[in-house]
């Protein structure tokens with residue numbers, strides 16, 4: 001849409017101010033093409049193809065303009081709009097190639113027409129300067145697009161990861177829980193949802209300080225993560241609570257896993273000789289229920305585990321109370 005408005009405006013200016021009908025025709029063609037590409041994108045949602053079409057339309061417009069301007073010195077300046085657009089729309093690799101090819105073709109034409117067109121104002125020195133500017137533009141935008149993409153990837157990673165422990169964060173767990181419940185209901189493969197809570201964690205913080213508490217959280221997350229399947233999803237649900245999703249797992253298998261995790265932590269992590277223990281609340285999902293309901297069930301089981309002395313695994317039973 002921006003290209004449509006811009007091209008239509010430039011076309012109108014070319015008609016009104018300069019009576020440059022040929023150049024205006026290229027501008028209006030470009031405006032029409034950008035509307036067609038916009039409709040194509042709305043219909044197909046194919047961003048990659050639409051991006052290539054936009055770059056092709058820009059290249060056509062630039063090429064046509066430079067030819068129509070018959071070698072006027074100012075026309076070459078328009079080529080400098082290409083690198084930011086090509087890198088932004090096509091990414092670092094394809095943007096690099098398109099920019100490099102467009103510059104090489106333009107420079108070759110300039111050298112070729114130098115002797116052919118009497119109106120051409122470029123000397124060999126001017127062409128060399130233009131080549132240098134092109135190379136700098138190419139390098140700068142390549143670097144800029146690289147760092148922009150790296151920063152975007154890092155932001156994307158941070159938006160789904162718990163910064164302290166490096167496992168999934170709450171927001172990612174919300175999405176995973178929804179999709180795994182849906183999958184379990186659709187495939188009839190049971191999903192086991194496990195809430196895990198560190199026992200008496202407040203005492204760790206109170207006795208040894210928050211930094212030590214943080215280190216314990218990291219230790220527990222690493223230990224749990226290393227002992228579950230790659231297809232299981234572990235995340236920090238909040239504070240000292242973790243959520244473990246085990247797809248394609250029966251209640252019996254889930255209970256065995258939770259029991260082995262409980263024993264491992266109690267036997268391997270201690271704070272100044274005192275064993276750290278965890279409480280587990282499990283529920284099995286076999287049909288479509290809400291994520292809130294799955295958590296409510298696991299939480300009820302966890303509460304029962306805490307209530308009956310901690311350091312144990314409790315299961316939510318659908319029909320009878322635990």
Ligand SMILES: Nc1nc2c(ncn2[C@@H]2O[C@H](COP(=O)(O)OP(=O)(O)OP(=O)(O)O)[C@@H](O)[C@H]2O)c(=O)[nH]1
Pocket residue numbers: 164197198199200201202203205209210211212213214217238239240306310
């Ligand atoms: N160090 C640290 N502590 C946290 C973090 N998040 C929550 N906590 C602490 O976790 C503790 C949770 O305390 P409680 O909810 O009373 O639970 P608890 O002491 O483990 O008791 P039970 O769960 O009943 O066994 C609080 O002291 C919080 O400050 C964190 O990111 N880092």
